[in-house]
Amino acid sequence: MTVDPARIWTAALLIIGDEILSGRTQDANLAYLAKWLGVQGIRLREVRVVADDMAAIGDAVNALRTAHDYLFTTGGIGPTHDDITVDAIAAALGVPVIIHPDARAILAGYYGDKLTDARLRMARTPEGASLIENPRTKAPGIRVGNVFIMAGVPSITQGMLAALDGQLQGGAPVQSRTVAAWTQESAAAATLAAVEKAHPGAQIGSYPFWREGRTGANFVIRATDAELLADVAAALMTALRDIGIEPVDGEL
Amino acid sequence: MTVDPARIWTAALLIIGDEILSGRTQDANLAYLAKWLGVQGIRLREVRVVADDMAAIGDAVNALRTAHDYLFTTGGIGPTHDDITVDAIAAALGVPVIIHPDARAILAGYYGDKLTDARLRMARTPEGASLIENPRTKAPGIRVGNVFIMAGVPSITQGMLAALDGQLQGGAPVQSRTVAAWTQESAAAATLAAVEKAHPGAQIGSYPFWREGRTGANFVIRATDAELLADVAAALMTALRDIGIEPVDGEL
Numbered sequence: 001m002t003v004d005p006a007r008i009w010t011a012a013l014l015i016i017g018d019e020i021l022s023g024r025t026q027d028a029n030l031a032y033l034a035k036w037l038g039v040q041g042i043r044l045r046e047v048r049v050v051a052d053d054m055a056a057i058g059d060a061v062n063a064l065r066t067a068h069d070y071l072f073t074t075g076g077i078g079p080t081h082d083d084i085t086v087d088a089i090a091a092a093l094g095v096p097v098i099i100h101p102d103a104r105a106i107l108a109g110y111y112g113d114k115l116t117d118a119r120l121r122m123a124r125t126p127e128g129a130s131l132i133e134n135p136r137t138k139a140p141g142i143r144v145g146n147v148f149i150m151a152g153v154p155s156i157t158q159g160m161l162a163a164l165d166g167q168l169q170g171g172a173p174v175q176s177r178t179v180a181a182w183t184q185e186s187a188a189a190a191t192l193a194a195v196e197k198a199h200p201g202a203q204i205g206s207y208p209f210w211r212e213g214r215t216g217a218n219f220v221i222r223a224t225d226a227e228l229l230a231d232v233a234a235a236l237m238t239a240l241r242d243i244g245i246e247p248v249d250g251e252l
Numbered sequence: 253m254t255v256d257p258a259r260i261w262t263a264a265l266l267i268i269g270d271e272i273l274s275g276r277t278q279d280a281n282l283a284y285l286a287k288w289l290g291v292q293g294i295r296l297r298e299v300r301v302v303a304d305d306m307a308a309i310g311d312a313v314n315a316l317r318t319a320h321d322y323l324f325t326t327g328g329i330g331p332t333h334d335d336i337t338v339d340a341i342a343a344a345l346g347v348p349v350i351i352h353p354d355a356r357a358i359l360a361g362y363y364g365d366k367l368t369d370a371r372l373r374m375a376r377t378p379e380g381a382s383l384i385e386n387p388r389t390k391a392p393g394i395r396v397g398n399v400f401i402m403a404g405v406p407s408i409t410q411g412m413l414a415a416l417d418g419q420l421q422g423g424a425p426v427q428s429r430t431v432a433a434w435t436q437e438s439a440a441a442a443t444l445a446a447v448e449k450a451h452p453g454a455q456i457g458s459y460p461f462w463r464e465g466r467t468g469a470n471f472v473i474r475a476t477d478a479e480l481l482a483d484v485a486a487a488l489m490t491a492l493r494d495i496g497i498e499p500v501d502g503e504l
Contacts (some may be wrong), residue, residue, distance in 0.1 A: 018457050021296045022428070023286030024472065025459070027279075030301070034275030044273045046308070049282070049299035052457070056298070079438035137462075153460065176274070186331035189370035193333035205270050205304070206332040207277070208405065210389075220276065237272035238426035250299040 006063050009042045009170045012064035016075035017152055018058055028154040029074045036161050041170025042070060046113045052076060057088035065147050070168065075152030077139070079118040085149060086142070090126035093144065100125040101141050110138040116149040133163040153187060172224040177233050180252035184208070185217040191239045195232065201225065202232045209252075216252050257371045257486060261294045264316035268302040268309055268327035268337055269404055280406040281326045288413050293422025296320060304328060309340035317399050322420065327404035329391070331370040338394070340381050342378035345396065352377040362390040385415040424476040429485050432504035435497045436460070437469040443491045444471060447484065453477065454484045461504075468504050 013033055019025040027049070034044045045068060050056040057076075064091030065071040090097045103123035108115050122139035125131075132141030132148065134156060141160040142149040148164070150157045181188065185208045196204045202223040211218050219236060223229045233249070240247045261496040265285055271277040279301070288297045302308040309328075317323040328337030342349045355375035355442060360367050374391035377383075384393030384400065386408060393412040394401040398418070402409045433440065437460045448456045454475040461468050471488060475481045485501065 015299075018455070018474070019298070019459055019472070020282070021286060022430070022474070023283040023290065023296075023428070026283050030272070031275040031278050034273060038275065044275075045303060046271070047267075047299075047378065051297060078458065078460065080441045082455075116438065118438040120284040121441070122438075151463075155462075166407050174274070176276070182363035186368065186374075189332045189368075189373075196333065203270070203334075205334050206330065207271055208330065210407075220271065222270070222274070 004045065007171050009070070010045040011037050011070040011072060012048070012068045012158055013161070014046065014060050014064055014071065014073040014115060016052065016073055017049075018052050018082070020049050020075075021051055029150075029152075029157050032154065032158060033072060033074075033161070036165075037170075038173055040166070041173045043174060045103050047081045052082050052084055054084060054091065056090045057085060058092035058132060061089055061092040061147065063105045065145070068146075070146050070148065072148045074150050074157055077136040077142070077149060077151055079121045079139075083121065086124050086126065089144065089147060089149060090195065093126055093147075094195045095127040095144075097124050098127050098128065099123050099195065100131065100142075102131055106131075106140060108139055132160045133246050135163065144174045174222050174224055174231055175226060176220055176222045177229050178218050178220050179233055179240070180216060180248045180250065181238050181240060181245050182214055182216045182252070184215050188217065188219070188240060188243070188245060191243055191245075192236070195236045195239050199228065199232045204232070204236070218251050259423050261322070262297040262320045263289050263294050263322040263324060264298045264300070264320045265296060266309070266312050266316055266323065266325045267299065268304065268325055269301075270334070272302050272327075273302050273303055281402075281404075281409050284406065284410060285324060285413070288349050288417075289422075290425055292418070292420050293425045294420065295426060299391075304334050304336055306336060306340045306343065308339060310344035313341055313344040313399065317397070320398075321400050322400065324400045324402060326402050326409055329374065329394070329401060329403055330446050331373045335373065338378065341396065341399060343377055345399075347379040347396075349376050350379050351375050352381065352383065352384055352394075353374055358383075358390055358392060363423050368456060370393060384412045385408070387411045387415065426474050426476055427478060428472055428474045429481050430470050430472045430503040431485055431492070432500045432502065433492060434466055434468045434504070435498050436467050440469065440492060440495070440497060443495055443497075444488070447488045447491050451480065451484045451487065454480055454486070456484070470503050 104159045126144045129144040136156045136159040205220045207218045237247045378396045381396040388408045388411040457472045459470045488497045
């Protein structure tokens, strides 16, 4: 097998939990994972949020793991009755749930003779899984095929991602650069479209904001090639000046 | 047609935008919409995040609008080339995009003789749509069938939701009540499961946290019936005391 340097590697995230869908908890894993994946040269292409429901989790897992190179899940791997992620993913994959011997050993080392049935739930994995180290609270994450099962608590998930750093195959990281201006984005719309069209391989996103009683916009250029990125930034700044908008090289 | 008071009304949210998937922007619409829907007696059941891509938006719109009573979208309705939500949704519905006469009139009143082609993009809707008032920046939201097309900027979306307050048919709102304790959630796991099982119609979610060097957990009870909610809270507090865990009536 040869590696194609232009191949684009994609990932999806499945966020599992009633607490997100009720609005009680603000998700903080999406943005962190997106940036972490970017560094690995993997693009986050789709995210779904579903309830603590076997069928909803299973359907989403099967749709996303087959459509992308990697699927990450967050939430539902604790010791309580509402933690059903492992069961739902095992069912979706058509494999049984087992007590993983290494996970049992990790928990036994941590809890000693207080390793109750509830705590032992955190050693359950789909059959055929390997473990992801959890430096924060010991109960490990789980890798099964291209599915990475992580915690819902952000500090725990971030520790698990640190353990995976550099371990996944990826492509060229997407880099970004921002040009900004105190302008209504509509005044720059035709210019943005023309500059993007003249530079295949680069995308320009326009993100308006309102601050200090004024209107501004950040124009975010994205490309995998650093030289192309610099060319687009220069071309965009020139084109904005040509229509009387004074740009800033960087984010406002 | 008779109204079934026990009918559950469900909604989905589709968040559209490369800036969310790249991790550049932290979404702030999910939690707000979830709470707003809760007040209307509608349950947010699924959320997806997709890129600024016609096919990805269209596929998600058709999957979600047919699976739920309501579909809300956020993002991609501005004046720039990367704002393709209206085109993607019209294509998914199989209807043309038109310039909505009322939207054109609103923008003409706001921009006067500065109503450029770029700004007129914000008057485009799928054929057959009605408008949702935008008190913040005028360019309206769009309702077409059971799809509600909103802005990406949270303050604008919140204004649009205020305009929709009380307008949508819903059922009994889900209420919640929290019992908490300074305990590892695993110590309460069997108790939580038993109390939930003894009270059909109520769900208990367990959300651990680590603060001030201590471990705690919030146990969130959800039900549509206020009396049931109070019964479950009382039963849970008694059951926790029975196993030596001192509960707090409320969130920690």
